[in-house]
Each structure stands twice: as structure tokens, then as C-alpha cells.
Amino acid sequence: MVLAFSLMLGGLGCHKEKKTVLAQEQGILLINNGVEPEDLDPQTATGVSEHSIFLAIYEGLVSEDPHDLHPVPGVAESWDISPDGLVYTFHLRKDAKWSNGDPVTAQDFYDSYHRILTPELGSDYIYMHFFTKNAEAYATGKIKDFSQVGYRVVDPLTFEITLTTATPFFLSVMNHASWYPVHIPTVKKFGGLARKAAFWTKAGNCVTNGAFTLQEWKQQSIIRCVKSRNYWDAKTVKLNEIVFYPIESSNTEERAFRAGQLHKTNELPLSKIPWYRENRPDLLRQEPYLGTYFFRVNTRKPPLDNPKVRLALAMSIDRKMIVEKITRGGQLPADSYTPPGTANYTAEAKIPTDFAKARQLLAEAGYPDGKGFPKLDLMFNTLESHRTIAEAIQEMWRNNLHIDIGLTNLEWKVYLDAQDTENYQICRAAWIGDYADPQNFLDMWVKGGGNNHTGWDNPEYNALYAKLQNTSIPADRISIFQKMEALLMAEAPILPVYWYTRVYLIRPEVQGWYPNILDHHPYKYVWFGKPEASH
Amino acid sequence: MFRFLTIRALQAIPVLLIIATMTFFMVHAAPGGPFSKERKVTPEVLRNLNAQYGLDQPLWKQYGNYLWKAVHGDLGPSYKYANRTVSELIGDSFPVSAELGFWAMLIALAIGLPAGILAALKPNSWLDYLPMSIAMLGICIPTFVLGPVLALTFGIRLEWFDASGWFSWRDRVLPAITLGFFTAAYIARLTRGGMLDVMNQDFIRTARAKGASELRVLFHHALRGGLLPVISYLGPAIAAEITGSFVVETIFNVPGLGRYFILSAFNRDYTMVLGTVLFYASIIILLNLVVDVLQVLLNPRLRFD
Numbered sequence A: 001m002v003l004a005f006s007l008m009l010g011g012l013g014c015h016k017e018k019k020t021v022l023a024q025e026q027g028i029l030l031i032n033n034g035v036e037p038e039d040l041d042p043q044t045a046t047g048v049s050e051h052s053i054f055l056a057i058y059e060g061l062v063s064e065d066p067h068d069l070h071p072v073p074g075v076a077e078s079w080d081i082s083p084d085g086l087v088y089t090f091h092l093r094k095d096a097k098w099s100n101g102d103p104v105t106a107q108d109f110y111d112s113y114h115r116i117l118t119p120e121l122g123s124d125y126i127y128m129h130f131f132t133k134n135a136e137a138y139a140t141g142k143i144k145d146f147s148q149v150g151y152r153v154v155d156p157l158t159f160e161i162t163l164t165t166a167t168p169f170f171l172s173v174m175n176h177a178s179w180y181p182v183h184i185p186t187v188k189k190f191g192g193l194a195r196k197a198a199f200w201t202k203a204g205n206c207v208t209n210g211a212f213t214l215q216e217w218k219q220q221s222i223i224r225c226v227k228s229r230n231y232w233d234a235k236t237v238k239l240n241e242i243v244f245y246p247i248e249s250s251n252t253e254e255r256a257f258r259a260g261q262l263h264k265t266n267e268l269p270l271s272k273i274p275w276y277r278e279n280r281p282d283l284l285r286q287e288p289y290l291g292t293y294f295f296r297v298n299t300r301k302p303p304l305d306n307p308k309v310r311l312a313l314a315m316s317i318d319r320k321m322i323v324e325k326i327t328r329g330g331q332l333p334a335d336s337y338t339p340p341g342t343a344n345y346t347a348e349a350k351i352p353t354d355f356a357k358a359r360q361l362l363a364e365a366g367y368p369d370g371k372g373f374p375k376l377d378l379m380f381n382t383l384e385s386h387r388t389i390a391e392a393i394q395e396m397w398r399n400n401l402h403i404d405i406g407l408t409n410l411e412w413k414v415y416l417d418a419q420d421t422e423n424y425q426i427c428r429a430a431w432i433g434d435y436a437d438p439q440n441f442l443d444m445w446v447k448g449g450g451n452n453h454t455g456w457d458n459p460e461y462n463a464l465y466a467k468l469q470n471t472s473i474p475a476d477r478i479s480i481f482q483k484m485e486a487l488l489m490a491e492a493p494i495l496p497v498y499w500y501t502r503v504y505l506i507r508p509e510v511q512g513w514y515p516n517i518l519d520h521h522p523y524k525y526v527w528f529g530k531p532e533a534s535h
Numbered sequence B: 001m002f003r004f005l006t007i008r009a010l011q012a013i014p015v016l017l018i019i020a021t022m023t024f025f026m027v028h029a030a031p032g033g034p035f036s037k038e039r040k041v042t043p044e045v046l047r048n049l050n051a052q053y054g055l056d057q058p059l060w061k062q063y064g065n066y067l068w069k070a071v072h073g074d075l076g077p078s079y080k081y082a083n084r085t086v087s088e089l090i091g092d093s094f095p096v097s098a099e100l101g102f103w104a105m106l107i108a109l110a111i112g113l114p115a116g117i118l119a120a121l122k123p124n125s126w127l128d129y130l131p132m133s134i135a136m137l138g139i140c141i142p143t144f145v146l147g148p149v150l151a152l153t154f155g156i157r158l159e160w161f162d163a164s165g166w167f168s169w170r171d172r173v174l175p176a177i178t179l180g181f182f183t184a185a186y187i188a189r190l191t192r193g194g195m196l197d198v199m200n201q202d203f204i205r206t207a208r209a210k211g212a213s214e215l216r217v218l219f220h221h222a223l224r225g226g227l228l229p230v231i232s233y234l235g236p237a238i239a240a241e242i243t244g245s246f247v248v249e250t251i252f253n254v255p256g257l258g259r260y261f262i263l264s265a266f267n268r269d270y271t272m273v274l275g276t277v278l279f280y281a282s283i284i285i286l287l288n289l290v291v292d293v294l295q296v297l298l299n300p301r302l303r304f305d
Helices: A002-008 A019-025 A048-057 A106-117 A124-129 A135-139 A184-189 A250-258 A270-279 A307-315 A319-327 A355-364 A384-401 A412-420 A439-445 A459-468 A474-491 B002-029 B043-052 B059-071 B086-121 B126-140 B143-157 B169-199 B202-209 B214-226 B228-242 B246-252 B257-266 B270-298
Strands: A028-032 A062-064 A071-073 A076-081 A087-092 A151-155 A158-162 A212-218 A222-227 A241-245 A284-297 A376-381 A405-410 A426-432 A494-505
Touching: A019 A028, A028 A250, A048 A212, A048 A222, A048 A241, A071 A076, A106 A124, A106 A135, A106 A151, A106 A158, A106 A184, A124 A135, A212 A241, A250 B143, A250 B246, A270 A284, A307 A355, A307 A384, A307 A474, A307 A494, A319 A384, A319 A494, A355 A384, A376 A384, A376 A412, A384 A405, A384 A426, A405 A412, A412 A426, A426 A494, A439 A459, A439 A474, A459 A474, B002 B059, B002 B270, B059 B270, B086 B126, B086 B169, B086 B214, B086 B228, B086 B246, B086 B257, B086 B270, B126 B169, B143 B169, B143 B246, B169 B214, B169 B228, B169 B246, B202 B214, B214 B228, B228 B270, B246 B257, B257 B270
Parallel strands: A028 A241, A376 A405, A376 A426
Antiparallel strands: A062 A071, A076 A087, A087 A158, A151 A158, A212 A222, A222 A241, A284 A426, A284 A494
């Protein structure tokens, strides 16, 4: 049948112009965004795919350099920071406009930040504003008067933010989508300020202030953003359009890339990495990414309540083997938790792979050569690579510690439920940083941390975290981070495995797409050019 | 027939009610909720979200509210896709699935019926063995194997069609073949069986004895009865194809209903699960009714009772 069909369609010809070539001629970037966005409201959406689109259609007070993401002027053309590091005064540019032509003013930011902190909105990333004075108190209903929150409109082009404590990385935090402004009249018109599910984010309704505007959004099919004529820096913007596709399957997107339908993929199937590395390295990118793959250990459940047992487990994981034989995407073996080089911080405390030491620790914990060690369970959510890694670790512990671990595969929401209720013994986990500062990794292990889920509670660690809140000198902060990480590694409530990379394919003619650890690529700096000009 | 149709329509009401009830309580009983995420949200945020969507109310009240709104045509908002309603999502994705299903069914019938008839007319010859072997292959080769093979061959190597998407006619061909080939195989097998059964009956021998030509025997006498098993199969087959196929939609990135049908359960998108299940159930009920009517029209021994 296939043969007959081939003959029947023989007249079709086999040299149709590739979509990428046609799109390039028109200045249209075709990229796969991974999944369908849940919404395009920057104050309620949480996913990576949404943020990728926000980078095109929104701009905050500060923006980010495409190379290393250091803060650069955005809607604010400059800012002043008070000597104590608590008060930030932003001077907005006069020519910043919304896509409908309205000017972007300090009041827009005030109203937008009021909106996200309104408890009824139910924004997941509300805590990103808790750096601001009284923001948490307002969000949790402890105070009702928003004027007590540290936001102030000095005049239409001057906006002031007062922080609770000096936060040296605050300007970087402001590049998170939760700090982008929304066009309040549009939000009010299509649904109201406090409703999460509202129609103002649909194409045709949506008013934005970024380099591009949302022109078309067909569910599960296409999101088209076109260059904004009202953007203050339109002359810098080289692309005319960006088309985002929501292709979930990495195999499908790789085929689409090969068929000339995409300039860039979202990821690359593990099995294809060696081929591209060998045959088409010009298309392959492997870049460090601010994330750690690790296992949580439930420290309330014996024998995992003994730090020696946890350390023995951690030391028996051959991380090098996992990244070289299983993940194969250039990931780095993680012998500590925070990814190296995060805002000039690299952890000194390590958990090395040391089988002899691990056996010794297990013996000291009362299980010489694994004898008497109860059967434990390792839980992971459904994904082939999670299973492979779990099986490899199961084998490593069997061979090196002579202990038997069972594996439990759970569907995503069931897994989340088990993790939230700490109804597990050991479970797979990952953490991707929202902003490049070690605090974003280390604050989750304090007592009562919403993402702790291990039951680990170390008073010394908690005290260091409290001290960190009143420290703004970079060297002092690094010193505190080192102490916190040392405690974390010494007690091992988590078992680090590897630090993430982003592995994807990109056409060589796409320029201005620089590697950076947050995988942020401000589209206004992206253009098409000759491959030789590539980095 | 009017009475028959009225009774069947009335029977559908309790069926849909039972399906809605079972689905509602099963999906709410599953661990995890629509707003549970890897990054834990503050209790205040979770409380506010639950209040906004009415999930803070007792389950029986939520059930009553859902039914009341559903009866009035409001299937509610999607919990996953915040700026879309369930009706909108079904309305956007169903035409895509229906079109894909239409082309797939057309391919299935165009291949399956002639192959089955040919095999039945010349049993135990190469005209029987060859199509039936291909049909067996069609049944055995899963769509997740056939789809990528077609995409690699005709999308990438020969560049005749696109390897993914749903924008032009070039995008329709490969997913329709992938989906249709599997159904074609079943139709060929069923047609062959049905036709063989009929061709061995007395009235066919009588027709031949009276001097009817083979073509007349085939089209006038045999096809009516021979296709009855195929018609029975077409109801659920069409329903399955026009409500989409998750696998084919994923392989070719087709924005159809099948993806919502599967993923909404994983996302605990309660309203979307209920909406797609009720929609799917209605389609099956409707198509089964059409099949029943067709069977009565084709088989004089059956009646509308």
C-alpha cells in the first residue's frame, strides 16, 4: 500500500521550499515552545513555556542582557539605590508604550503589583514579591491597607520600591514574569482584577508592553507574536514575528526540525544526542541550566532518620556514570546541591562518590555489609529517564551497600500528593532556579519551607538563614551560603545526582541566542544572519 | 421509527447521568488536585484558588452545581487552560478531530472494503492471502510505529508532506493514513468474514442458479448482508476516530480532542474530564443509534422495537 501510495503521489515533487527558509526571508522565527501555555497572564502563569512567551510580549522595569542576563534598563531607563540597599527608585522612560498606544506609567506598576498581591487572585508566584516591605503581610491578609506596602508612585515617571531587607540580587529577581506590568484597564474590561480565569489574555484582547504583541493564539497549534510598533526600542528589534509551537513530544519536534519546520527545538531526545554530536554539532547546543536533579529523603522515617545512613546512600551513587551513560546531555555530576557558579558562588562542601566510606558509614549506623537493613522504597513519577536513573541507583546500592530498594512509579499528581504529605521514603525531585542566586536553592530547606518535604529541621541552618536576611555584603552572603551548604551536605536530607543542562537544536542562522543558565533569550536581540557570525 | 428514536433518546438521559456521576466522583477521588504543583503554593493561594473555582464547597454541592450548569449548556471553565472554557476547547478541537477522523475513515473504507470483498470472492487464493496479510500487518503494527515511519519516509526523506502540524492539506495526509490504516485492516477482515458467511447461504446459490451474473450476486444480494458486521463496527470506530487519537495527535502534533481526553485526567482538570467524557459518550450513543437504524434498513429480518 505504501508503495502504491508513493507512486500515486510521485508527481508531488520532493524539493518543496523549507518553511524555515521562507520564514527567515520574512524575518519570522519558528520555535517549539514545548507545551501549550496554561495562560498568558504573567501574574498567574508559572510554567517555563509561558515565560518564554512573556520574554517576547512583556517588559519589566529592568530588562536583562542577552549574554549574561545582568540587569539592563527596561521600562525604567535608570534607577537609584539608597545607601542601605532598601529603597529602589526607578525612573521610567517617557516613550514606553503599551501595544494599544497608552503610555506605561508608574501607576501601571503600582496597580499591577497591587493586583498580584491581592489574595483573591491566587497567584502561585505571589512570594516573589515578598522581598518588598509588608508585601507578605498584605498577601496573607494581616494588613488590609495596600498603601502600607513598599510601593509608591512618586510621579507618573518615578516609581519607588522599599524592601524589607537589603537584597543584592533584587534587580535580577525583577526579571521574573511576576514583576511584569499588566494593562489594568484591559484586565478590568475582560474579567476583573481578582479572577485568575479571565479572557483578557486572548489574542485580540491582550494588551502588552514588550517588543512583540500577541496576534494569534490557536489552542494546541500556534502562538504568533508580531513586532510591536509602539515598543520604545523598536529599532533594535530585528525579527518581524515569532511563531511558538506547542509540540510536546521531543521525537516529533526533532522530526519537524529535520523536515525544515522549526528554527529551534525545545529539547532533544536522549537517543539522538550522540548522533547530532557526531554528525551535526553545528545544530546541537548543550548549555548549563540552573537546576539540580536530586532525591529527597524522608528524614522522619527510620532508618533514614540517621544522617549516616543518608550519607551512605548519597556516597554510593555513581553520578559520573549516570550523566555519561544515562542522561548523556552534558549534565554535570552534582556532588553538592547548588549549581556551581550561581552568582559567583560554588559550594565547597561536597558529597563525594566513595563506596568504601559509604560502607563504613552504613556499618557505623548499625548495618554492617547491609545486614539487617530494612527494605526501602524509592518513588519517582512517570518518565522513562526517571525510571532508568532509579533502576541504576537501585543497582548501585545493591552492589555497593548490599541493600535492597524497591521502586515505585507514580502518576504525576499522585506523586505530588505523596511528596506533599511526606508519604514516601526516598523520592525523585528537581529544582530549577527562578533567579540566579544561591538563596533560591538554599532557602527551601529551612524549617517549614513549603518545598522542603523531607522533615529535615536543623536549628543551625535556620539561624544561618535568618542571619542571611540581614546581610547584604556579597562576601558575607557567600560565607553564609557555604556554611548552609556544608550543613546540608553533612546531614544529607537530599541526595544530589546531577546539574541540569539544556540540550536542543537550533539553526545556525539564528543569531543572538546566547547560552545562559536561566535559558532566557530576550527576543529583541535575536536576528537572522550568516552562520559564520554565530558565537 | 419515530417512536424508536424517541425511546432511544430518552434512554440516553439516564446513561449520560450515570456516566457523569461516576466520572465526577472518580476524578475527585483521585489523589492530587488541579492546583497541586511541584512548587508548593502558599496555603492562602491554594485556599483562594479553591474558593474561586468552588472547590471549597462540599462534594455533593459541587456535583449538584456541575449538573445544573451542564444541563444548561455550561460545562464550566478549564482548570488547566485558565482563559478557556471547556465548551470552547471542545469546540476548537473537535472539528480538527472530526476532519482527521473523516479522512481516516475514508481511507479505511476505500482500502478495507475492496480488500475484504476481493478476499471473500477468491478465498484461499493470492487475492485472499495478500490483502489479508496486509490487514494482519495493519492490525499488528501499532500507530506509534507506523506514524513515525511515515513521517520519516514521506515527511523528511521525500519531503512530500509535513512531519507535524495542522495548517495545510499536506499536514492531513500522514496522520489520516496512520489512523486509517489500522481501521482499514479491521474493516477488511470483517468484510471478508461477513461476505464469506453470506456467499455460502442458500439464497446466493438460488440467485446463481437463476442465472444472475456474479456482479449482480455481489452487489444486489451479497453486499447487504455481508456488510452488516462492518456496519456494527463502524459506530464505535467512527466515534473513536472523530474524538481523536491521542497517539496519532501526539506523533503529528494535531490539535485535536484526543489530547484533552487523555491529558485532562492527568492534569486533574475536573471540568475538562467531565466535558470530554460526556461529549465522547454522546457521540457513541448517537453513532450506535445510527448503526442500529442502518442495520434495520439493511436487514429486513430486524425491526424497530
